[in-house]
Amino acid sequence: MEIDLTLRDGITLALMAVGVLFTLVAAIGVLRMPDLYLRMSASTKAATMGVGFIMLAVAVRFNDLTITTRALAIIVFVYLTAPVAAHMIGRAGYILGVTLYNKTVLDDLRGHYITKRGTHELESVDVILDKESIPLE
Amino acid sequence: MVINLENVIDWFILPLLVIAVVIVFIRLVKGPELPDRVVSLDLMTSIGIGIIATYAMATGEQVLIDVAIILALISFLGTVAFAYYIERRAS
Numbered sequence: 631m632e633i634d635l636t637l638r639d640g641i642t643l644a645l646m647a648v649g650v651l652f653t654l655v656a657a658i659g660v661l662r663m664p665d666l667y668l669r670m671s672a673s674t675k676a677a678t679m680g681v682g683f684i685m686l687a688v689a690v691r692f693n694d695l696t697i698t699t700r701a702l703a704i705i706v707f708v709y710l711t712a713p714v715a716a717h718m719i720g721r722a723g724y725i726l727g728v729t730l731y732n733k734t735v736l737d738d739l740r741g742h743y744i745t746k747r748g749t750h751e752l753e754s755v756d757v758i759l760d761k762e763s764i765p766l767e
Numbered sequence: 768m769v770i771n772l773e774n775v776i777d778w779f780i781l782p783l784l785v786i787a788v789v790i791v792f793i794r795l796v797k798g799p800e801l802p803d804r805v806v807s808l809d810l811m812t813s814i815g816i817g818i819i820a821t822y823a824m825a826t827g828e829q830v831l832i833d834v835a836i837i838l839a840l841i842s843f844l845g846t847v848a849f850a851y852y853i854e855r856r857a858s
Contacts, residue, residue, distance in 0.1 A: 631768055631770070632768070632769050633770045634769050634771040635770065635771060635772065639771070639772040642772060642824065643772065643775055646776070646780055646824070647780070649817065650783045650784060650817070653783075653784060653787050653813075653814055653817055654783060654787050654790075656787070656810060657787035657788075657790040657810065657814070658790060660790070660806065660807055661790050661791070661793055661794050666800060666802050666803055669803065669806055670806050673806055673810040673813075677813040677814070678813075680813070680814075681813055681816055681839075684816075684817045684821060685820060685835075687820075687824065688820050688823065688832060691824045694829070696829075697829055697832055700832045700836060703836065704816070704832075704835060707836075707839055707840070707843075708816075711843040712813075715809060715843055715846040715847060715850070718846070718847055718851075719805055719806060719809075719850045719853075720802075721850070721854070722849075722851075722853040722857070723802035725853075725854055725857045725858070726800070726801070726802065726853055726854075726856075727857070728800050728803075
C-alpha cells in the first residue's frame with residue numbers, strides 16, 4: 631500500500647468526489663421521486679452541480695490555459711442551458727397532462743393553460759373566474 | 768497496490784458514475800410517461816459528460832474535453848427538440 635499523490639492530485643480527487651456525490655444524488659432522486667416535476671427538480675440541480683465540480687477537477691488536473699477555458703465554457707454552458715431545458719420539459723409535461731404527486735398542495739398553473747381550446751397561451755388571472763373549482767389533477 | 772490518481776479513478780470514481788447511469792436507466796425503462804424518459808435521457812448524457820471528463824483525467828487525453836463540449840451541446844438540443852414535439856403532440 632503505497633500512496634503516490636501530489637497535492638494537485640488530492641485537490642482533483644476531492645473535487646471529483648464531490649461531483650460524483652452530486653451526480654449519485656441526482657440519479658437516486660430521479661429513481662425515487664414520486665412525480666415528473668420532483669424528478670426534474672432533483673436531476674437538474676444536482677446534475678448541474680455534479681458536472682460543474684467534475685469540470686473544476688479537470689481544470690485543476692491539467693493545469694493548462696486552453697483546458698481550463700474549455701472546462702469553464704462547459705460549466706457556463708451547462709449552467710445556462712439546464713434550467714432552460716428543464717423548463718421546456720416541465721411545460722411540455724404539464725400541457726401533456728402528466729399527473730401531479732397526490733400530496734401536492736399548490737399548483738399555480740392550474741386552469742391557466744386552456745388546453746381544450748387547443749391553445750397553449752398562458753391566460754391571465756382575470757380570465758380564470760373560478761380557479762378553485764377546477765380539480766387538482 | 769499504488770494509490771495514485773489513475774487507480775482511484777479506475778476503482779472508485781468511474782464505477783460510482785456507472786452505478787448512477789444504471790440507476791437512471793431503471794427510470795428510463797420504468798418511466799410512466801414520455802417526459803420522464805426524456806428527463807432520464809438528459810440526466811444520462813449529463814453523467815456521460817462526467818464519465819468522459821473523468822476518463823480524460825485518468826488517461827491524460829486532453830482531446831476528450833472537446834467531446835464533452837459537443838455532448839453538452841447535443842444533449843441540450845435533443846432535450847429542446849423532445850420538448851417541442853411533446854408539446855406539439857399534446858395539442
